[in-house]
Amino acid sequence: MGRQPQSSAKTKKAAMTADGQSIVTWGAPGMVEFPGSVERLPNGNTLIGDGGDELGFGSEVVEVGPLGNIVWNYAEDLSFVHSARLLKNGNILITDTTNARVIEVNRDKQIVFTSDDWANGTGTLSDGSHLSYPNDAHELEDGTLLICDRNNDRCVLVDRQGEVHWQFSEGIEHPHNAHPLPNGNIMISDSDKNRILEITPQKEVVWSYGDGSKQMLNWPRCAVRLDNGNTAICDSKNARVIEVTPGGEVVWEYKVDYFAKFYDIQVLPNNNILVSDQQHHQVIEVDRSGNYRWLHRNYHMIGPIQSKLMNGFFKERDENGQPRHWNFAKRHNEGGGRLIWDENNKPYPCPGLEFDRHGFLYLQQTIAVTPGQRYKLAAKIKTEGVKGSCSFMMCFLDKYGGQIYDMGDIPRGDIYIGDNDWTLDTAEAVAPDNATCVELRLYINGAGKAWMKEVMFHS
Amino acid sequence: MTKDDRDTLVREIEDSKKLIRDAFRKFKPEELAITWTGGKDSTLVLWLIRQVCQEDGIAMPLVFSIDEYDTFDEIEAFIDKYKKEWNLNLVICRNDEAIKAAGGQLGALVRVRDLNERNRQEVARIGYEEGEFAFEAESYVGNHLMKTVPFNLFLEEYKIKAVFQGLRWDEQVARARDEYFTYRQPAELSPGHTRINPILHFTERDVWNTIRTFNIPHNELYAQGYRSLGAKSTSKRIADIPAWEQDLENTGERDGRRQDKEEAMEKLRRLGYM
Numbered sequence: 001m002g003r004q005p006q007s008s009a010k011t012k013k014a015a016m017t018a019d020g021q022s023i024v025t026w027g028a029p030g031m032v033e034f035p036g037s038v039e040r041l042p043n044g045n046t047l048i049g050d051g052g053d054e055l056g057f058g059s060e061v062v063e064v065g066p067l068g069n070i071v072w073n074y075a076e077d078l079s080f081v082h083s084a085r086l087l088k089n090g091n092i093l094i095t096d097t098t099n100a101r102v103i104e105v106n107r108d109k110q111i112v113f114t115s116d117d118w119a120n121g122t123g124t125l126s127d128g129s130h131l132s133y134p135n136d137a138h139e140l141e142d143g144t145l146l147i148c149d150r151n152n153d154r155c156v157l158v159d160r161q162g163e164v165h166w167q168f169s170e171g172i173e174h175p176h177n178a179h180p181l182p183n184g185n186i187m188i189s190d191s192d193k194n195r196i197l198e199i200t201p202q203k204e205v206v207w208s209y210g211d212g213s214k215q216m217l218n219w220p221r222c223a224v225r226l227d228n229g230n231t232a233i234c235d236s237k238n239a240r241v242i243e244v245t246p247g248g249e250v251v252w253e254y255k256v257d258y259f260a261k262f263y264d265i266q267v268l269p270n271n272n273i274l275v276s277d278q279q280h281h282q283v284i285e286v287d288r289s290g291n292y293r294w295l296h297r298n299y300h301m302i303g304p305i306q307s308k309l310m311n312g313f314f315k316e317r318d319e320n321g322q323p324r325h326w327n328f329a330k331r332h333n334e335g336g337g338r339l340i341w342d343e344n345n346k347p348y349p350c351p352g353l354e355f356d357r358h359g360f361l362y363l364q365q366t367i368a369v370t371p372g373q374r375y376k377l378a379a380k381i382k383t384e385g386v387k388g389s390c391s392f393m394m395c396f397l398d399k400y401g402g403q404i405y406d407m408g409d410i411p412r413g414d415i416y417i418g419d420n421d422w423t424l425d426t427a428e429a430v431a432p433d434n435a436t437c438v439e440l441r442l443y444i445n446g447a448g449k450a451w452m453k454e455v456m457f458h459s
Numbered sequence: 460m461t462k463d464d465r466d467t468l469v470r471e472i473e474d475s476k477k478l479i480r481d482a483f484r485k486f487k488p489e490e491l492a493i494t495w496t497g498g499k500d501s502t503l504v505l506w507l508i509r510q511v512c513q514e515d516g517i518a519m520p521l522v523f524s525i526d527e528y529d530t531f532d533e534i535e536a537f538i539d540k541y542k543k544e545w546n547l548n549l550v551i552c553r554n555d556e557a558i559k560a561a562g563g564q565l566g567a568l569v570r571v572r573d574l575n576e577r578n579r580q581e582v583a584r585i586g587y588e589e590g591e592f593a594f595e596a597e598s599y600v601g602n603h604l605m606k607t608v609p610f611n612l613f614l615e616e617y618k619i620k621a622v623f624q625g626l627r628w629d630e631q632v633a634r635a636r637d638e639y640f641t642y643r644q645p646a647e648l649s650p651g652h653t654r655i656n657p658i659l660h661f662t663e664r665d666v667w668n669t670i671r672t673f674n675i676p677h678n679e680l681y682a683q684g685y686r687s688l689g690a691k692s693t694s695k696r697i698a699d700i701p702a703w704e705q706d707l708e709n710t711g712e713r714d715g716r717r718q719d720k721e722e723a724m725e726k727l728r729r730l731g732y733m
Contacts, residue, residue, distance in 0.1 A: 459646035
């Protein structure tokens with residue numbers, strides 16, 4: 001029984017402007033929306049594992065030349081790719097995250113290995129488990145694969161037949177970037193616990209950084225060991241990259257003043273740092289003085305950006321059955337969830353979200369705002385069986401399409417859990433000085449259903 | 460109250476008076492107005508401004524009260540009594556046109572096309588798309604017409620540049636922390652103005668301590684157990700004992716289910732991948 005991969009690149013969707021003109025499709029090949037892994041190749045090009053846009057389109061692997069030219073890309077049936085690593089044989093090892101698989105692709109774009117083939121096409125490993133949100137994969141000398149299996153809170157060493165040789169899961173939560181070190185140890189970013197671990201094959205922790213406090217590390221997602229014995233760490237939610245000594249002293253820092261959520265780094269032979277910047281949709285190379293030495297950014301915002309809220313009362317649907325002018329964002333759906341309609345609502349049916357797992361979904365619209373202006377959002381919300389939470393958010397974006405606030409700080413209305421009959425929800429916020437637009441989002445995480453109607457947004 | 464408590468209270472009052480004096484320096488008397496709902500917070504602010512005006516020999520600014528057409532009789536009577544006793548120049552702001560379109564009936568269905576031009580413009584501006592709405596406190600449109608519109612009309616008519624309000628930090632969610640002086644940019648149908656909140660640093664308990672120590676007038680509804688007084692149909696009495704005797708620190712002034720939501724918020728913050 002094969003798993004049908006969730007496709008992101010195949011199904012494109014046309015956007016409509018406010019006056020009904022159809023514009024460029026999303027998920028344009030070669031366009032980097034959400035860069036994950038980054039790797040400068042021996043030939044001077046840069047390999048990027050791109051997670052695609054918020055709506056779930058455009059995830060691909062891209063090889064970019066120094067002048068920004070797209071040299072090669074692979075985009076077949078991928079969903080929220082987190083990593084693409086060059087193998088010795090010249091092929092690319094890819095974690096196709098939402099499709100819960102690891103594949104190896106050759107330069108002719110043929111899949112030469114897929115974890116989906118394990119255990120008669122079930123994708124099951126020898127211990128009976130299945131990969132769940134794999135976000136990194138590296139090949140060891142002996143050809144086995146070290147896979148960082150995030151939602152199983154582990155990293156696992158498997159051979160190409162799915163036989164588990166080794167795994168580590170002691171106390172790590174939502175890890176990233178598990179990879180082998182030259183000394184035979186393994187480096188793991190224990191992201192949700194805000195720490196980095198170096199462990200031996202005997203599972204002994206021989207080095208760590210981070211005491212769990214957000215001041216030291218806030219959601220670290222990559223750590224690389226340098227030749228001088230120090231470790232460079234991607235401190236994602238602190239918008240910085242740091243270099244620390246074995247003794248834990250911070251000896252270098254690259255920090256930016258926006259909510260970058262840096263994901264992956266590579267320290268180059270010239271000591272510059274290659275970094276993927278998820279929030280500004282770019283890959284940058286910075287030197288030790290913090291100057292850009294290379295920049296790759298070919299992103300355009302999923303649009304259009306409206307001048308005022310359109311179709312807040314959901315009188316119109318588009319040809320895909322979605323509320324016109326609203327976007328269904330499913331990049332973080334981890335394979336589940338859907339848009340639903342309450343067809344019985346009077347006087348018009350109203351849309352909602354149904355979800356059933358970790359991750360989150362939202363239904364959103366992007367509207368231009370004036371910095372410093374106060375805005376008010378009103379909507380009626382109904383929920384059923386919400387086990388995580390549901391809320392209506394005003395997510396302000398800067399001019400590079402980056403979120404200004406971290407999730408916990410985004411201005412929002414009330415938080416809804418469980419069952420709630422139709423409730424008037426309001427929220428008020430001042431657009432920050434660096435805001436250019438706002439994404440209004442009906443958001444749900446965890447299981448449950450939520451509907452909205454009579455949405456109004458005004459200054 | 461211990462001596463330390465009383466000293467702290469006196470200091471807080473002096474800080475508020477400093478802010479009020481700042482306001483009188485920044486704005487001409489005729490550019491200022493005082494919001495008065497008849498509730499404990501705005502009455503305290505009114506009293507503090509009165510103190511400053513008496514001490515400094517300044518004329519009291521205009522006072523205004525928004526009549527949302529769903530007020531407690533006790534509040535109306537309270538406002539009426541102290542307007543006379545304190546010799547206040549009081550303007551009652553009310554959207555008479557909207558009330559007329561509702562036939563004076565709370566809960567009535569109002570047709571948008573029966574409203575006057577200004578009200579129709581306001582309905583369009585907020586993006587309300589239906590042809591009618593219910594004239595009640597839970598209606599966003601109704602609220603806008605009965606609260607925001609009379610306020611904007613008042614600012615326009617009297618050319619007000621700044622208004623005093625009675626907001627406190629302890630009644631707001633953490634992220635929405637107002638400053639003492641906040642400028643609101645002009646928007647469609649809404650003049651730019653500054654909002655001055657001199658008692659932001661007071662807690663609910665500080666307000667009651669001040670009121671009872673200095674015998675500041677307060678509405679009898681609080682003695683009956685009301686903690687917060689808004690529209691009559693949505694204000695709930697949550698206990699039978701006077702507000703100042705209730706467990707202020709651990710029970711919600713406005714929302715009884717705050718606990719669940721705080722937990723959900725905390726969970727959201729902790730989930731790293733969000």
